Amino acid sequence: YHAVREAIPVGVAQFAALRARSLAYIDHSPLIAALIDRAGAEVVCLERPPGFGKSLGLSMLRCFFESSADQVSELFEGLAIAGLGERYQAHQQRYPVIAIGLGEGRCKSPAELRWWLRAKLRELADEHRVVLQSGALSGLDRELIEEILAGSASDDAYWRFPRELARALHRVYGERAVLLVDDFDGPILDGVVHGYARAAVDIVGALLGAGLSD
Secondary structure, eight states: OOOOOOOHHHSSOOOHHHTTTBBBBOTTTHHHHHHHHHHTTTTOOOOOTSSSSSHHHHHHHHHBBBBOOOOGGGGTSSSSGGGOOHHHHHHTOOOOOEEEOOOSSOSHHHHHHHHHHHHHHHHHHHHHHGGOOOOOOOHHHHHHHHEEEEEETTTTHHHHHHHHHHHHHHHHHHHHOEEEEOTTTTHHHHHHHHTHHHHHHHHHHHHHHHHHHO
């Protein structure tokens, strides 16, 4: 890895903002190539201690992979991924992306955690509301998303929503969705602090198990 900018960023975890402002950046773009090369891996866990750039790394992945009208190629100029050739560039801005951050809940009980996760998933549904307007959705898909947005869905329906959304986006965009989950251990650490670690593991496990299963 090598530094490619001079000004040091403080509290900037968004890749696009960091690069647009020409702030110092340690090039982690080889991670993009590593993931592309692992085509058979359905789930990849990136483990690093707090403060070692996981959120920034996921922001970089979203910026690279997410299908968008905004051109982002200039944000990767000078980085390793830009010089690796068409095989890797063919994946740039190609996929629908689902991004979920679980690190800022600070929940003090299982009930608070369930409420907060449901709110996060409603935000996710609202972010992809355009999917509701697509003729590619079945009546069941549309009903589930409308229940999520209205807050009337069951916990089980909420937990499987990322999986159903990924399937819906696949049908709409013709490419499989990339699901990025940041700070998945955040709610569990809150559970440890506030005395409900076992319940937190069960709740987060239910969400990730349902959301990531085929």
